[in-house]
Each structure stands twice: as structure tokens, then as C-alpha cells.
Amino acid sequence: MYREDFPMLKQDIIYLDNGATSLKPQCVIDKMVDYYENYSANAHRGDYDISFKVDLEYENTRELVRDFINAKRKEEIVFTSGATDSINLIVNGFFANLLERGDEIILTKTEHASNIMPWFRVAGNTGAIIKYIPLDENSFVTLDNLKSVVTPNTKVISIAHITNVVGDVRPIKEIIKFAHENNIFVVVDGAQSVPHMSIDVTDLDIDFLFFSAHKMLGPTGVGILYAKYELMNNIEPINLGGGMNESFDSTEKMILKEIPTRLEAGTPNIAGVIGFSEAIKYLQKVGMDNIEKREKELRNYLIEKLLTIPHIDILNLESDSGIVAFNVEGIFSEDVSYYLNKYNVCVRAGNHCAKLTKDVFGIANSLRVSLYFYNTESEIDSLVELLKNKDKIMKEML
Amino acid sequence: MDELKREIILENFQNPYNKEEVKSEDYKLVNTRNPNCIDNIDLYIKIEDNIIKDIKFNGEACAISTSSTSIMIKNLIGKSIEDAKRYIQNFYNMCDELEYDEDLLNEGIAFQDIYKQSNRKNCALLPYRGILKALEDYEN
Numbered sequence: 001m002y003r004e005d006f007p008m009l010k011q012d013i014i015y016l017d018n019g020a021t022s023l024k025p026q027c028v029i030d031k032m033v034d035y036y037e038n039y040s041a042n043a044h045r046g047d048y049d050i051s052f053k054v055d056l057e058y059e060n061t062r063e064l065v066r067d068f069i070n071a072k073r074k075e076e077i078v079f080t081s082g083a084t085d086s087i088n089l090i091v092n093g094f095f096a097n098l099l100e101r102g103d104e105i106i107l108t109k110t111e112h113a114s115n116i117m118p119w120f121r122v123a124g125n126t127g128a129i130i131k132y133i134p135l136d137e138n139s140f141v142t143l144d145n146l147k148s149v150v151t152p153n154t155k156v157i158s159i160a161h162i163t164n165v166v167g168d169v170r171p172i173k174e175i176i177k178f179a180h181e182n183n184i185f186v187v188v189d190g191a192q193s194v195p196h197m198s199i200d201v202t203d204l205d206i207d208f209l210f211f212s213a214h215k216m217l218g219p220t221g222v223g224i225l226y227a228k229y230e231l232m233n234n235i236e237p238i239n240l241g242g243g244m245n246e247s248f249d250s251t252e253k254m255i256l257k258e259i260p261t262r263l264e265a266g267t268p269n270i271a272g273v274i275g276f277s278e279a280i281k282y283l284q285k286v287g288m289d290n291i292e293k294r295e296k297e298l299r300n301y302l303i304e305k306l307l308t309i310p311h312i313d314i315l316n317l318e319s320d321s322g323i324v325a326f327n328v329e330g331i332f333s334e335d336v337s338y339y340l341n342k343y344n345v346c347v348r349a350g351n352h353c354a355k356l357t358k359d360v361f362g363i364a365n366s367l368r369v370s371l372y373f374y375n376t377e378s379e380i381d382s383l384v385e386l387l388k389n390k391d392k393i394m395k396e397m398l
Numbered sequence: 399m400d401e402l403k404r405e406i407i408l409e410n411f412q413n414p415y416n417k418e419e420v421k422s423e424d425y426k427l428v429n430t431r432n433p434n435c436i437d438n439i440d441l442y443i444k445i446e447d448n449i450i451k452d453i454k455f456n457g458e459a460c461a462i463s464t465s466s467t468s469i470m471i472k473n474l475i476g477k478s479i480e481d482a483k484r485y486i487q488n489f490y491n492m493c494d495e496l497e498y499d500e501d502l503l504n505e506g507i508a509f510q511d512i513y514k515q516s517n518r519k520n521c522a523l524l525p526y527r528g529i530l531k532a533l534e535d536y537e538n
């Protein structure tokens with residue numbers, strides 16, 4: 001349906017690693033090329049036409065992002081270099097100043113490294129304590145289990161909306177409501193959810209949200225940080241330098257600009273941010289609800305087929321997203337991905353940057369198929385056909 | 399890969415030699431892993447009077463790493479440190495496309511063509527990197 005818009009799909013590959021990064025439609029690539037070819041100037045500083053156009057285009061993307069997640073104000077959107085950069089800014093620019101000894105940070109063991117390691121360090125530096133929400137038998141988060149770890153010392157809950165290995169969709173609306181009743185901040189890792197479903201930060205009442213453009217048809221090197229206006233205004237810049245200061249003098253006095261510019265020091269990824277505008281428009285054209293629906297169909301189709309293969313163990317049968325984790329009995333996941341690669345099938349093997357997940361699954365490594373709306377039933381058929389014959393895998397994986 | 403080599407690798411993957419955890423104080427533990435993949439192997443090594451008395455291993459690793467470890471262990475047990483180093487160097491030479499002695503390798507010859515798959519060469523060499531570290535530690 002949309003496949004002809006994606007140059008990568010002209011190659012003979014079956015791309016099932018969308019959780020790692022998505023493919024890019026031609027319009028995104030063209031938009032970036034257009035910048036480099038026709039108005040390749042810097043942002044925020046020019047007094048000439050093409051630089052003015054850069055500012056317009058750059059700010060236009062900010063407005064599109066605002067609208068896409070239904071934020072109230074443009075100042076609530078800051079561009080970073082990626083989801084990882086965004087969460088590091090949230091943790092180091094905001095929570096590092098807020099947390100005190102004995103305060104509690106609540107995470108889960110199925111978070112991506114990016115939503116764990118910055119917290120480890122801030123906990124080490126401040127004396128705050130990290131706690132994990134116990135997961136249920138499906139490795140899901142429930143509100144009751146969250147309640148079981150919250151205490152009067154809890155300051156922040158930082159969790160993925162959808163996790164990148166288990167693929168479970170967390171009940172963030174209930175979690176946020178409960179958290180706010182108890183004066184707890186909620187940080188939402190939207191890296192795996194914003195690309196796949198409609199997210200309304202105002203309706204959900206999210207405090208902080210972060211995600212990456214490259215997992216949602218956009219360029220690499222662009223991340224988004226959303227924070228409520230008053231919170232954003234209290235994030236202390238980690239990077240100081242050009243673009244974000246109003247003035248400084250030899251008395252070492254610095255006056256900084258307003259948000260969001262204050263948090264975007266240095267020359268940003270202009271081509272990437274501008275290119276990202278086309279990704280958002282594209283997603284809006286397809287429709288986020290249609291995307292979610294289509295991925296559910298594909299997921300159900302894949303699961304149904306995998307269940308007919310006796311030597312396949314699905315690890316997240318009950319999950320509700322386009323992420324399917326499984327193993328081939330008796331064969332190491334990387335050997336299977338190596339075999340699939342011989343047939344140009346791209347799937348991810350390993351621990352998927354979620355190294356604490358092994359405490360939960362009891363399994364450190366798995367294969368992960370992560371779908372996007374441009375995948376097809378026929379691609380899934382090809383994958384399943386290749387997985388059916390275990391002897392063939394054994395024979396050809398070397 | 400030709401049939402015989404594949405069989406050697408598969409046999410050592412499915413029935414790896416000395417794959418068991420060791421708790422005894424007589425063994426030294428070294429962990430060896432590849433930063434870019436998920437192979438993660440513990441080697442337990444017992445050396446007495448400059449002779450490798452025993453090696454066991456445990457962990458999670460792909461078919462190439464697992465079988466390479468199994469084959470390495472079979473070849474090193476009973477060897478003096480000096481002979482062991484000779485075996486290891488010869489194996490490295492094969493993987494690095496340098497001159498090597500086929501007759502020294504025994505089942506290790508199964509990895510003769512591994513240099514053609516650069517991403518899997520590291521898997522075959524994984525246990526060797528670990529054992530070298532252990533031998534160095536022993537000598538110091």
C-alpha cells in the first residue's frame with residue numbers, strides 16, 4: 001500500500017527490525033536533500049533569506065511535533081539528538097537537582113538501557129534509591145503492583161509506554177493519575193509507542209515524554225523531549241554555548257534565552273529536524289489509528305503462524321504491540337538471525353539493550369520481530385517458512 | 399562450509415565437551431565475551447606445575463563460539479603452557495589468514511574457512527582470548 005514510498009523496500013530484503021529503526025520514505029529524504037541543496041544555512045542567526053527559511057522550517061517541525069502529541073505550547077518541545085539524549089537531559093538537568101538522599105526512583109526491569117543507566121548514576125550521586133515495579137506473570141506492569149512499591153519517598157516513576165523486548169503496552173493513564181495524586185512525577189519513554197499509536201500528552205497528563213525521530217520514519221540524530229511548560233522551564237541546560245545565550249560578559253555573568261532555545265545549545269541537526277517534518281506529515285496522512293490497527297492485524301497473523309511451529313517458543317504471547325519475541329528451541333538466537341540473514345530477512349537477536357530483562361524472562365537472549373505498518377502478510381509468510389524446518393536452520397546457520 | 403566441518407561444529411555445539419559450572423577453588427575463572435554480540439562464556443581452568451590439568455566452561459553462546467570452546471578445551475587439556483600457547487597461536491594464524499600448521503589443529507580445522515565470515519571470526523576466537531588472559535595471569 002505504502003511500500004512504493006520507501007526506497008529501501010525496492011531492495012530484496014524483508015525488514016522486520018523496526019524497533020531498532022524504521023525505514024524512511026522518499027519525502028523525508030527529499031526534504032533533507034532540499035535543505036542541503038537549496039537553503040543550507042545555519043538556524044537562529046541569519047539576517048538573510050535562506051537562513052530565515054531555515055528558522056521557519058525548523059520551527060515548523062516543532063509546531064508539527066506539538067500538534068502530533070497534542071502538547072499545549074511549542075515551548076514544551078525541545079529537539080535533542082535522540083531519545084537517549086532526551087532522557088539524559090531530563091535526569092541530569094532536572095532530577096539531579098531535585099532528588100535527595102532516600103528519595104525513591106521507580107523503574108522496571110524491562111526498561112531499555114537508556115532509561116536505566118542515567119538513573120543509576122543520579123541515584124549514586126544523590127543517594128536516591130532505585131526500586132522496580134514487580135511484573136506480573138506476563139512481565140506486565142499493573143497499577144496494583146506499582147502501588148505496592150510506592151512510598152511517601154517516591155519522587156519519580158520512569159517507564160516505557162511500550163517496552164522494546166516484551167512489547168507490552170503499559171496502562172500509563174492510570175499510572176499517571178495515581179502518581180499525580182501522590183505528588184510523583186512520571187517520565188514516559190515513548191521510543192516504541194509514539195511511532196505506533198496516537199499519543200495525547202495533554203489527555204494523558206504526562207510530565208516528561210521522550211522519543212526518537214528515526215524510529216518513526218524520520219532521520220537519525222533527532223530526538224524529542226516533551227515536558228510540561230513549568231517543568232521544561234526548570235530543566236537546567238547541560239550544554240552551554242552558542243544559540244542558547246542572550247549575553248555574557250567578562251564578569252562571567254550569563255543570561256540565557258527562554259525555553260526551548262535555552263536547551264538547544266550549538267548548531268542543531270538542522271537537516272534532520274527539517275526532514276522530520278515530512279515524517280510527521282506522512283504518519284498523519286496514514287493515520288496513527290490505522291497504523292495501530294494494521295500492526296495488530298500483522299501481529300496476530302504472525303503469532304497465529306508461529307504457534308503452528310512446535311520448536312518455536314514465543315516469549316510475549318500476551319503482549320499487544322508489533323513486537324514479537326521468540327526463540328527456536330535448542331538454537332542460539334544469533335545463529336537463527338545469521339541464518340535468516342542469508343535470506344535477506346532482517347530480525348534482531350540478542351538482549352536488545354534491556355539487560356535486566358533476563359531477570360524477568362529467565363532468558364537473556366531472543367529473536368525479536370518488530371513490525372511497522374508497511375510490513376505485509378507475505379513477508380511474514382516468508383519468515384515463517386524459513387523457521388519451519390529446524391534441520392534446515394541447523395544446517396545453514398553455520 | 400563443507401559437510402565434514404559443519405558436522406564437527408554441530409557435534410561440538412550439541413554435545414559440548416566439559417560444559418559444566420565449577421565451584422572448586424582449584425580452578426581459576428575467566429569470563430570472555432564479545433562486545434558486539436551476546437556470547438558470554440566462563441572458562442574454569444586448572445593449571446598445576448605449568449600443565450593445564452583441566453578446563454571446563456559454561457555460559458550462553460552461539461554455535462560457533464560454543465563449538466570452538468569445546469574443541470579448544472579438548473586440545474589444550476594435558477598440554478604444557480608452552481605447547482598450549484603454540485596451539486593457540488596456530489589457531490589465531492589460521493583465522494588471520496597467516497601461515498599455520500594444519501596437523502596441529504585436530505578438530506580445530508573445522509574453522510579453517512571462518513576468516514571468510516568476518517563477523518563470525520570473533521565467535522571462533524572468543525574462547526582463545528579468554529584462555530590467553532588466564533595463561534598470562536598464571537605466569538605473572
Ligand SMILES: Cc1ncc(COP(=O)(O)O)c(C=O)c1O
Nearest residue numbers: 082083084112114160164191212
Ligand atoms: C524503549 C526504548 N527506549 C529508548 C531507546 C533509545 O533510543 P535511541 O537509541 O534512538 O536514543 C530505544 C531504542 O532502541 C528504545 O527501544
